[in-house]
Each structure stands twice: as C-alpha cells, then as structure tokens.
Amino acid sequence: MSPPSPPADAPRFHLHAWTPVARLASAVFRGLALLTLLLAAVVVAEFTFTGVANPRPPRLAGVLAGVSALWLGAERLVRRLTAATLDVEPERLVIERPGERLEVPVASVAAVRVWRLPWLAAGLSVRLRSGRSLGVGLRVEDPLPVLAALGRHLPEVREVARQPLAAFAHARATVLRPGVGLWVLKFVLFPLVPGGIMFRADQYITYGGPFAQYQMYGLGPYLGSLFTYWVSFIAMLVLYATLWRLPAEALALGATWVRPDQARGVRRFTEVGCAVLYYAGSLSLLGARFLA
Incomplete structure (x- = not known):
C-alpha cells in the first residue's frame, strides 16, 4: 500500500537529510578541498619564479589541485546521496529520500534550531518532545522558507526565523549569490x-x-x-x-x-x-x- 499523498497546498522543499556522519564527512571533505587548493596556490606563488630561465608552475601544484577536486567531488557525492524532500503538512512532517520515509507528527516537535556554524553549511535541527533528535539534520541553503512553513503549525518556530543565524543564512543564499x-x-x-x-x-x-x-x-x-x-x-x-x-x-x-x-x-x-x-x-x- 502506497503512502498517502500530501495535501495539494502542503509546502514541499528539496533539501538534504544529513545524519551526523554525513554532516561530519561533508565538513571534512569541504575543508580538505579548500586547504589543498590553498596549498596548491601557495606552491605556485612561492616556487614558480625561482630564477630559472623558463619558469613553469611546479607539478606538485597540479597534483594538489587534482586532489582538491577529488575532495570536492566526494563532498558533492555526500550531497547527492542525502538528497531528500520535506513535506510540511498540517498534522505531520514527511521526509523522503530513496528507500526511506520518515513521518513525524507536528505535535511531537518540541523545538527547531538553526545550525550554529553557518559557514560550513546552513540547516535545521529538530528536537522532539521525547527529548530525542529527529535523527537527521535538514541541510538547506535558505532556512527561512522552511521555518515559515513550520511556523504555520508551530508558533514557537516563528521566533527562530527572526534569529541572527537564520537571517545570516537567508541573506547569504539570496543576495548577490555567485x-x-x-x-x-x-x-x-x-x-x-x-x-x-x-x-x-x-x-x-x-x-x-x-x-x-x-x-x-x-x-x-x-x-x-x-x-x-x-x-x-x-x-x-x-x-x-x-x-x-x-x-x-x-x-x-x-x-x-x-x-x-x-x-x-x-x-x-x-x-x-x-x-x-x-x-x-x-x-x-x-x-x-x-x-x-
């Protein structure tokens, strides 16, 4: 028996459902990609013009740039594997990703907060009234639309949408985005x-x-x-x-x-x-x- 379809007016968001392991892996891969790229840039800047007649960028820099691309590819793979949708219905939240469906009654949600490290990734954590977490974090570039949808059924979430971290992530995702x-x-x-x-x-x-x-x-x-x-x-x-x-x-x-x-x-x-x-x-x- 197939699961019931969400109401026609229920907001749907495309995001990433990150387990703690996936969140850590993404942060590590992205950090390694950036550090390796910066190291490649340092190698080029410091060792290209060393007094030789025909200077060339060191081969090590090319190797480091390739390694950086591999780390970035690994981070992109984490995103692809954790792609999910979130349906915000009046009575429940439905998170779906390939091979998994998670339904959470709205009444069981105790709190929603914005992730505290906005540079690595923006997202939301959901705490249940039982004291447990949702089990996955909701990685989303702009958390405000999700918070607005949740705020229709959870009035306490409306205050979260006015917090500095939410405003920071929203502005970064919508203003002059490269x-x-x-x-x-x-x-x-x-x-x-x-x-x-x-x-x-x-x-x-x-x-x-x-x-x-x-x-x-x-x-x-x-x-x-x-x-x-x-x-x-x-x-x-x-x-x-x-x-x-x-x-x-x-x-x-x-x-x-x-x-x-x-x-x-x-x-x-x-x-x-x-x-x-x-x-x-x-x-x-x-x-x-x-x-x-």
Whole structure:
C-alpha cells in the first residue's frame, strides 16, 4: 500500500537529510578541498619564479589541485546521496529520500534550531518532545522558507526565523549569490588581465619585443610563458580573495548578530566590498608594483 499523498497546498522543499556522519564527512571533505587548493596556490606563488630561465608552475601544484577536486567531488557525492524532500503538512512532517520515509507528527516537535556554524553549511535541527533528535539534520541553503512553513503549525518556530543565524543564512543564499559564471570570471578570465600585463612586460624585458620569444623559440614556449603567468595570478588571486573573505564573513556575521533585520543590506555591502577589493584592489597593487 502506497503512502498517502500530501495535501495539494502542503509546502514541499528539496533539501538534504544529513545524519551526523554525513554532516561530519561533508565538513571534512569541504575543508580538505579548500586547504589543498590553498596549498596548491601557495606552491605556485612561492616556487614558480625561482630564477630559472623558463619558469613553469611546479607539478606538485597540479597534483594538489587534482586532489582538491577529488575532495570536492566526494563532498558533492555526500550531497547527492542525502538528497531528500520535506513535506510540511498540517498534522505531520514527511521526509523522503530513496528507500526511506520518515513521518513525524507536528505535535511531537518540541523545538527547531538553526545550525550554529553557518559557514560550513546552513540547516535545521529538530528536537522532539521525547527529548530525542529527529535523527537527521535538514541541510538547506535558505532556512527561512522552511521555518515559515513550520511556523504555520508551530508558533514557537516563528521566533527562530527572526534569529541572527537564520537571517545570516537567508541573506547569504539570496543576495548577490555567485554562480558558476561568476566563479569563471573571477578565477579564470580575470587573472588573464594582470597575467597578460606581466607576460607582455616580461616579453619586452627578457626578449626585447612582444613576439620575440615566439620568433626565436616557437609557439610552444611562447604560450607556455603566457600559461605560467596566468596560472601564477590565479594562485595569487585565490590567496588574495581568501585573505579578504575570511574577515569579511566574520564581520558580516557580527553585524547581522547586532541587527538581524538588516541582514540583506549587510550581505550586499559585504559582497560589493569584497568585489571592489578583489578587482580594483588587485589591479591597484599591480600598478603600485610597476610604479615602485
């Protein structure tokens, strides 16, 4: 006998049902991916230009970047395996994922809280009146729509939706959220600007003209030099962006904690400020180096 269908007006959310093991694994995989990527960037920035005639990014950096991609792939696999839906019905909550269906009477829900570490992942924990937890955490980028739906049947949840952590996660998920295209612009295309400037300067200084290396040694070494400068600036910009992002997120969380009603404005200011520091700041530093 198939389970009863939810009411037509029952909100349905696509999220991830994380066990404690899955939540820990996701955090570890994501952390290792970030640390390995930063280590690869450090290797490129420190050991590419070491006085050799034809500098190239160290092979170790490529290996580390590949390992970082594997860790990120493992984290994505955890998400795929824990994909679920949540139906918020008047009398019950229904969580479904492949091979499993969990029904919880609304009357048995004692409390709902937002996860305390919003940088790793945003989500909700449900505590039952029996004193036990739901058994899985609800990982969702924006917790406010879920809290709003729960608040229709659990009045105490409405206060949770006004808490700073909920406002912080909502603003991060909805205000100037970067997509794949922006990441490509930021870390693939934009590094060609400072990289191209330094490459052209090196061609004049080392070989005496913009195409002298190509004329003397051929297309391969010429493109290899361009690739070296491009990868070097990708590495330096990754480190530079991380340098600004960490304190910016901490300040955004602190400001949101003081004024949760201004969370969207705080997030907008944070993202615009980081963009200005990244694009204009990096080019300004490059210009200052030329003028020094």
